[in-house]
Amino acid sequence: MTKQIVTMTVNGEKKEVLAEPRELLIYVLREKMGMTGPHVGCETSHCGACTVEIDGKSVKSCTMFAAQAQGAEIKTIEGLGSPENLHVLQESFKEHHGLQCGYCTPGMITRAHRLLIENPNPTEEDVRFGIAGNICRCTGYQNIVKSILSAAAELNAAKEAAQ
């Protein structure tokens, strides 16, 4: 099948790639755009390691063809912070030991980022329900939940201070 040009905005930058329609978004992001933050975990829509944000939705990018993202606005973990300037969520995961092996972390943080936009004051139950599509096999989730709640408090405090 012939390749098509697919254009999308990734972390604020316009990207153009040649891809067959059957190519999954996760592979186009990782292999054609060098965005290796989102991971391939289960490849069966279960684990959430490949989570990215597309037009304001948390999406498992292993379950979307790149062609579907034509014209879309995409945010990956690379767009949240940098090693020199970590996002509040990344800082919080570091502080509270919200990761061990780190494999699920990019998807987990990208999902948490969206969750806090939609619900800036989540309860512990909201956080657990909101990250139910992301699997972690190391932490037992306890510290992930703690990290997200702490980041929420910090973001809210910063918002208040700015006002």
Add this chain to the structure above:
Amino acid sequence: MIPAAFEYHRPSDIEGALSVLAEHGDEARVLAGGHSLIPMMKLRMADVPHLIDLQDIADLKGITIADGIITIGAMTTQHELINHEALFAAAPIIREAALQIADPQVRYMGTIGGNVANGDPGNDMPGLMQCLDAQFILVGVDGTRKVPARDFYESAYMTNRDDEEILTHITFASIDAGYAYEKQKRKIGDYATAACAALVTKDGDKVATASIAMTNLSDVPVLSEAAAAALIGTTCDTAAVKAAVAAALEDIDPTEDNRGPVAFKMHVAGIIISRAIARAWSRA
């Protein structure tokens, strides 16, 4: 996992989608949220030489509520159903059920149209739509027709929809009844071991009307008229609920799979049905 090659179509209106369907017949499939079809394509269990992405068709989106009738576009996502306050006010059972489907990421993409049209017995919306006596609007090159959800399902993945038709909308009356959608699943993201939708209205201290439908307990969703009949006119006391559960269990035909043997599924179904009835009654 790389699916077989296919040609990707992205029409901007229903006519465009219908013409691709007409041209390619059973070589073509429409794509809604893709969270059932794409996994099947990745496993090469579905071969779709022509994939028609419906995401650009504005007519398939949105929720309208007028004169007590709710109309939902097929491409409306579970996430949108959950967050629509007017829909929650008019039919709160939709949010209750949608929140029990899969996980957040899947709910951002999964649509009500895909959920009801796919014909997967594990999907939650078909049973709920039967409980609500919803109508499905199907559009084909020959025009539009309405099919009651209660007549739509023939067997697993087989429905009344013709290959060249698209399910565009779902309509049902707003709800003035006690409601509940109860679901037992092994884990987040799994289909139901057993699930039940219940609507109950009250007249004085008696059940005036009832509607009971079940998910994933046969190869199609099952509406149990006998279960409803067992409740009507009673005070929804323990004996009445027990009789309704017994009647509902007569109407289902679960099969053994990785969720358990038949006896276990009947046991779980009994508990879920009685919980659904009790909760619907408590809200009536």
